[in-house]
Amino acid sequence: MGPLMKKNGWSRGGIVMAVYAALLFAFLYLPVLVLVVYSCNGEGVAGFPPHNFTLHWYGLLFQDDAIWRAVGNSIVVALASVLIGLALGIPAALALDRTSFPGKGAFRRLVLLPLVLPGIITGLSLLMLFREVDVKLSLATVILGHGTALISVATTEVFASLQRLERAQEEASLDLGANYWQTFWRITFPHMRLSIIAAALLIFTLSLDEIAVSFFLIGRENTLPLEIWGRLRRGITPEINAVSTIIFVFSLLAILAWYRLRLAGKGESSAEPLQAAEPLP
Amino acid sequence: MFSRAYKIWVTVPPLVWVAAFLVLPYTLMFAYSFWSVSAVGSLRHAWNFANYGRLLGHEVYRQTLLRSAWIAARVMLFALLLAYPLAYLLSFHTRKGKDLLYQLVIIPLWVSYLVRAYAWKTILGTDGVLNTSLQYLHLTTHPLHFLLYSPFAIVLTLTHIYIPFTFLPVYAAMEHIPRNLIEASHDLGASALQTFWRIIVPLSMPGVVAGATFAFVLSFGDFLAPLLLGGPSGVMISNIVVSLFGAAYNWPLGAAISFCMLALVIALLWLSERLEKRWARS
Known part of the structure; x- marks a missing residue:
């Protein structure tokens, strides 16, 4: 098995794999991120960029x-x-x-x-x-x-x-x-x-x-x-x-x-x- | 070494429970599938194959069944294609932070299934996060409508949901591959690619089969993602069952479809067990 990490830095295969893993994690966490960010959004569940940061929805939730x-x-x-x-x-x-x-x-x-x-x-x-x-x-x-x-x-x-x-x-x-x-x-x-x-x-x-x-x-x-x-x-x-x-x-x-x-x-x-x-x- | 009484005490209660709440309901479902509903909506215990005949005869059922299988097959394929390299990377090429990365794959499993489907809905909608971002960046001028309410949205969401499920068994299988096999292959002059195809791929097959079965079966029977994200073009077989048990009020026909699904699932589980055993032996 050729090591992906060489002494003097990353091999090309290693870089490809690392980028791939980063993208996959981004895909896995995108919905979670959107969910959390827009729970504090003043203007509804979507719409980019989010604005009017608020805890209003949490307040509503507690009642x-x-x-x-x-x-x-x-x-x-x-x-x-x-x-x-x-x-x-x-x-x-x-x-x-x-x-x-x-x-x-x-x-x-x-x-x-x-x-x-x-x-x-x-x-x-x-x-x-x-x-x-x-x-x-x-x-x-x-x-x-x-x-x-x-x-x-x-x-x-x-x-x-x-x-x-x-x-x-x-x-x-x-x-x-x-x-x-x-x-x-x-x-x-x-x-x-x-x-x-x-x-x-x-x-x-x-x-x-x-x-x-x-x-x-x-x-x-x-x-x-x-x-x-x-x-x-x-x-x-x-x-x-x-x-x-x-x-x-x-x-x-x-x-x-x-x-x-x-x-x-x-x-x-x-x-x-x-x-x-x-x-x- | 354990007495007869001991064995009876640990065996009988679960056996009775399983008989009452699994075997009996499945049998009842099978019985229902031969009955029918009268014009006034009462159940007729007339035994015949009419429901199964309708399933085979009507285009709607065949089409929906095929669509569900095609959606499930794509979910299975994409989940495997995405999860396999990650499992390989983690199992063979990560030393530092292996545990942390493993946990990072698992954590999305703990976000409620419904909530993840809902999050995708807010991302993919006409005024959703994705469309408004694209317009904000001036990449598009009008919202893309094909994103939500389509089989695409279902496949995307279910793939997202089943990646961790397919990752787990594949990763477990890779972790069980003896590391001296890899070294031996390397010492005997095989290239990294040869080692991958000749050793890692065959030995990780049991995990692949387990993960594939899981992703296919669970997405095949899903009815919530299609209801939330599918729109008219994304109706799946379980949605038909839900409506037959609800507004359409034809439990026997619904039971016939459910029983076919049950039989299909059991056949797939049987097949995957045989495949896993075969790969485990060779």
């Missing part, structure tokens, strides 16, 4: 009850989805790691399916189920949808950490007279801890942003993405930029928290971000 109500709903949905995702994703990971039963391969693929399936299919199939059993649509149905779709996140994260756990530790614990319960809490759980926190953070943020499944399962109360969606259809104001900017900043803080967790737990649990998107081995 907007419908938005805050939707934020509250979204947080409730996300927290409940984390609970469902963990309550079923952890056992599923344990099952995939240490049991064998007929149809295990099919079970694994099924659990992972909603993550790669367009949200419309998950949403509609559940909508039909709720209609057949006469369940009224509400935040609860959205929670069921998110929880079910995101079990896979917990399963992949926890499964990856279980693969790194030395079985001998658990064997020793059992040989020394601890029961399964004690072994689980003293050995298995502490080992999985970081992957569980990572999974919880991921499920929380994914649920907060989810819209395709919620679109079909929502009742009268809106989640934040659906509230924004409704406003987009009525006409757009920089208030949407303002709320999006705030969400972005919070997401950044969440990644930062996650990143620090990963650094702290390197070796113990170093699941890649969004590894959930890849199939298990």
